[in-house]
Amino acid sequence: MPEAALPEPVRKRGRYRRRLRSRIIVSFVLLGFCLTALFAFATNWARQRVENQLVEDVMNRNLDASWQSYARSGGADVMAPVQQMRAFLIRPDMPDRLNSLRRDFPEWERLQDGIHNISGEDADGKPFSYKVGVRKTPDAWFFIAYDMSQALRGEQQLKRALFFSVIVFSLLSLVLGWWSASRVMRPVSDLAARLRAYRGGNAHPEPLAPRFPDDEVGQLAEALDDYSSRLTEVVQRDREFNADVSHELRTPLAVIRGATELLLARPGLDEKVLQRLQRIQRAEQQCTDLIGSLLLLSRNERGQGSSNVARVAEQLLESHRAQLGGKPLELELEGERDLVVDAPEAALSVALGNLIGNAVKYSQEGRVLVRVGAGMVEVIDTGPGLSEKDAASLFQRGYRGTHAGYSQGGGIGLSIVSRLCTLYGWQVSIRPGDERGVIATLTFTPG
Template identity: 80%
Template sequence: MASATGSPRPMPESPSSSAKAGKHGRFRRRLRSRIIVSFVLLGFSLTALFAFATNWARQRVESQLVEEVMNRNVDEYARRYYVDPTHAPDVPFQQLKAYFYPREKFERVREERPEWAALPNGNHNVSGVDEDGKPFSYKLAVRKADDTWFFLAYDMTESMRGEQQLKRALFLSVIVFSLLSLVLGWWSASRVMRPVSDLAARLRAYRGGTRHPEPLAPRFPDDEVGQLAEALDDYSARLTEVVQRDREFNADVSHELRTPLAVIRGATELLLTRPGLDEKMLQRLQRIQRAEQQCSDLIGSLLLLSRNERGQGCSNVARIAEQLLEAHRAQLGGKPLELLLEGERELVVDAPEAAVSVALGNLIGNAVKYTQEGQVRVRVLDNAVEVIDTGPGLSEKDAASLFQRGYRGTHAGHSQGGGIGLSIVSRLCALYGWQASIRPGDGQGVVGTLTFAPAG
């Protein structure tokens, strides 16, 4: 059975690669956005902190100055009153209003100004709304002696209006400087990200090939991005060397392994044409012929996987399954196992027979290996093939890990094998768009399913 590799056809972009590209694009947008947001937060925080500090300092300084003036004046007011109680002392400032109440007027104060009467000695802030609905604010200095109460009010209404205007100006400055930080952040992010985006664009532009990639480091300044480009150049050189060695190895394998297999095939076919062969010799020669065919199929499939190329061909699944079952029947010995083929006989897939034989052969081989008695049935469906056995079954851990490279199932025991057969099946499925699965059977055993890509 010759392997038909044919010419490679373009592979559609896989969803995983699209998802990765979208993820990287979102990462770049998020990185640029983080730079912009950092600038905006920094500008907003500094401006808001400055505005808060300015307003707090203004209030503190103003409060200290006003209270100092009021303390001096209320003390002076009380001193003058005690010098000449018959005349109310003059108030030295226009914004200040002084009041004094002797003992006989204490009740009047409690009735007319109960809030003043309840205040202890010291300076107090008083605010509210007057009869006309206008807000007012003043500081009130209180000095209560046993015989006289002194009150000195300092009008803070204009100061309150000035404070409101200052707060509006500070709020506006916070908004303006935040917008300026946004503009500066956007400009800085564009400048910072431009060399990174240029480097990413040059990396995406190189799609591989036989030529060496153009060095990146000379196109960037000697900064962090330049160091990254230099590291990428070094990695690219080492990767190109590895790829070149891989190509040479593939070419050597294709030539050096196919040549002795061709010699074995020719010698086997020649021996099979000799008359008078006894039954044992005939069986051994047929076994050698099947082993040579399996090696050729496996080599062809592995070469396709190494080059990531889809081979073309028209493969009859039922015929390949029958050949595989016949090969296993010859190796059963005295094992009480029945190998059956059921279902459609006309299913044809667009793939080399080597690829179908390796993928389906691994499923059949595992079923035959682990089923000690009973049946192994290969059922060909409209667009899939099932391998059903009556073996020891399948655990949940095995079902989740069987297609991992190097994993050997619970029932592998001391049997030969490196646990890479189903891994090769998984890689072939990814190459051709097939699907492979293994699940527990209805009663016992397992069911392996190979679903082919729809035609067209």
């Protein structure tokens, strides 16, 4: 079953500190890369489309010119006006040319009328590429060949230039994004640094808005100033209320203490009366300790002093023994007697008293053992145990365990314990016992 302990922070600040800056930089890089890549693709596509249209148009005009030359010469001659193009004429009475065509360009014989792309490797392994224009008549076949090798070399050079352009502009986008992110995030980082530097020591913190321009960051600083002002008022009222309550309660508690001491000083008191007076005295002391601890918690201040853990535990156990009311439960103390912690007895009494009080409340029989060890104290009971739901929620304010039933209590005792542990640097955990019950551990030296 899982161990119930103080909740850990959900997120680590350092891990997410520069996420917004990184988003801005990545956005710039992606924008620059996508725009440059799109421009490169469009440039290459437009070049290919225009080149193909121009070449095919010229080849069609050369086919027409070759046919006209053939017709004018009475079938004796065929000529391509463009120097880069070669014209071929094959008639049935030219078997040598037909055999040469079949030997050198076997695929040309199967071509239909129109413009065709022919590519491959020659006998020497060099790549070649042609555009071949074909026009076939019953009397003759006309071929116009245009060597595309130079155009392909130019295309490869253009692709390399476009590729390096994409890389260069992406790097420029990275630099621009880094610079822009630094400029954009500088006011936000400055605002965050000023907020972190403020520790709440001043009742009237210095306003943030005058230090920032009237833009989005300035509006955020103004909203934070307003929130800080309202929060300061709430905290101030809370502190004043706690101080007033503490002051007003101390007076009647002092009266109760004085009256109890006077009554206890009388000789010949009945045993039952003496027990009741001692119970009133212990309750007054518990109230005084609790008021002092809560006042320190509200101020987030540590009390001064040192406490012997075994002595405080013995006092608490003695107080609970007087309240058992016949319950078959043994309260025992064992372990070290010299463990001293740097905290006032009031704070230790409240923290340890809540753990012992819960153990006594939920254990109907058996024993409650308080074991003082090296830098720690354990409260072991023989109660009904700990459920998974309880283990996950015990230290939440107002939560009452599944075994609480109709018992008195508001579910704030363990919440106070966890707050005291945070204030004094202690650790508290509650886990199921080896056989039954639970084991509550209060550690004074974090391990």
